[in-house]
Amino acid sequence: MIHIAPSSQVSAEQAASWHAVLAASLARDLPDEPRPTPEQVQAQLTAAGLDSRRLFWLATESGGAVAGVAALRLFTSPGQDHLAELDLHVHPDRRRSGTGSLLLDAAVRAAKSERRRSLITAAADGGPGDAFCAARGLRRVLTLDHLLLDVAQADDAAAGIEHPDYELVDWTGTVPGELAEAFAAAKNAMNDMPTGDMDYGDQAWTADRVRAMADVLADRGDLLLTTAALGKGEMAGYTEIVIRAGETRRALQYDTAVVPAHRGHGLGLWVKAAMVRRLRAEHPGIAEIETDNAQDNTHMLAVNWRLGFRSHRRTHQYQLDLPTA
Numbered sequence: 658m659i660h661i662a663p664s665s666q667v668s669a670e671q672a673a674s675w676h677a678v679l680a681a682s683l684a685r686d687l688p689d690e691p692r693p694t695p696e697q698v699q700a701q702l703t704a705a706g707l708d709s710r711r712l713f714w715l716a717t718e719s720g721g722a723v724a725g726v727a728a729l730r731l732f733t734s735p736g737q738d739h740l741a742e743l744d745l746h747v748h749p750d751r752r753r754s755g756t757g758s759l760l761l762d763a764a765v766r767a768a769k770s771e772r773r774r775s776l777i778t779a780a781a782d783g784g785p786g787d788a789f790c791a792a793r794g795l796r797r798v799l800t801l802d803h804l805l806l807d808v809a810q811a812d813d814a815a816a817g818i819e820h821p822d823y824e825l826v827d828w829t830g831t832v833p834g835e836l837a838e839a840f841a842a843a844k845n846a847m848n849d850m851p852t853g854d855m856d857y858g859d860q861a862w863t864a865d866r867v868r869a870m871a872d873v874l875a876d877r878g879d880l881l882l883t884t885a886a887l888g889k890g891e892m893a894g895y896t897e898i899v900i901r902a903g904e905t906r907r908a909l910q911y912d913t914a915v916v917p918a919h920r921g922h923g924l925g926l927w928v929k930a931a932m933v934r935r936l937r938a939e940h941p942g943i944a945e946i947e948t949d950n951a952q953d954n955t956h957m958l959a960v961n962w963r964l965g966f967r968s969h970r971r972t973h974q975y976q977l978d979l980p981t982a
């Protein structure tokens with residue numbers, strides 16, 4: 658008998674159970690991937706998100722063991738308040754007994770009562786989540802290629818190319834005050850990132866919102882590194898890397914964007930190559946960078962191939978369209 662308990666907060670004990678389910682689930686489906694530490698999971702579950710709130714469910718057996726977990730992120734900013742994002746895992750020893758379906762049903766009910774138009778979730782290519790989503794009536798709306806860069810082998814020669822109209826700047830954590838407005842304007846260029854048929858909406862960045870984003874990461878203990886190109890009175894492009902708390906080996910690529918008026922000059926490659934140099938100098942322990950790109954994001958993929966990124970794995974984004982009446 659499975660009991661599904663909703664909550665809007667996760668206790669330390671629940672976070673430990675959550676970590677156990679998640680780590681076992683990832684070990685089964687993605688055995689070569691690094692697994693999150695208990696501290697990372699605790700921080701992810703308890704720190705506030707940017708312009709969003711979350712609902713949680715634990716599926717508990719009569720003896721008290723946690724068989725599955727689900728988190729639903731409800732976006733609250735005006736361009737995304739139609740959206741709910743689901744993260745769902747069932748312990749490998751408890752699968753195929755309906756627990757995943759019970760958790761999904763609970764999340765869908767909550768998304769409907771929160772008047773969400775679209776529920777999205779990610780599943781590894783060829784894994785059980787793929788079959789589960791298809792069986793449960795979700796449709797595939799986007800495929801992401803995950804790429805890995807071996808930092809020691811990366812070709813960072815483009816960092817040395819002269820771009821006479823531009824200069825590189827970098828910072829750690831929150832953007833310096835004098836660059837905050839320009840950075841927010843550049844971040845709005847991310848809204849034309851290809852998102853397939855996914856009903857992802859738009860994010861409107863302001864100086865306050867970029868500072869809030871940096872605060873969210875700092876609250877989790879994550880380190881945010883940004884390298885940007887300034888030119889002609891604007892921020893022309895930037896790239897962001899996150900090193901999660903406790904991480905010793907892998908860094909995560911966050912945004913890279915070049916604003917439309919500055920595209921076609923190699924600035925995307927420039928800022929990313931400069932970031933590779935920076936990582937080598939400032940964080941020599943970081944051996945690899947993971948990024949994911951929509952398969953039709955040809956320009957970003959071309960930049961990544963040039964730097965030496967290689968295909969690693971693939972995930973699919975699934976979506977459930979919910980009645981809005």
Ligand SMILES: CC(C)(COP(=O)(O)OP(=O)(O)OC[C@H]1O[C@@H](n2cnc3c(N)ncnc32)[C@H](O)[C@@H]1OP(=O)(O)O)[C@@H](O)C(=O)NCCC(=O)NCCS
Nearest residue numbers: 745746747752753754755756757758778785786788789792
């Ligand atoms: C996907 C996942 C949540 C499914 O949990 P579960 O408790 O096994 O799901 P259910 O028992 O409710 O399965 C419902 C139906 O989905 C389909 N399904 C689930 N897993 C499947 C698999 N490995 N192969 C084929 N079909 C599968 C079946 O049609 C199943 O019904 P059936 O068992 O009567 O044939 C679980 O495998 C998991 O945690 N995977 C890793 C995380 C993940 O991919 N999450 C994203 C999905 S939202």
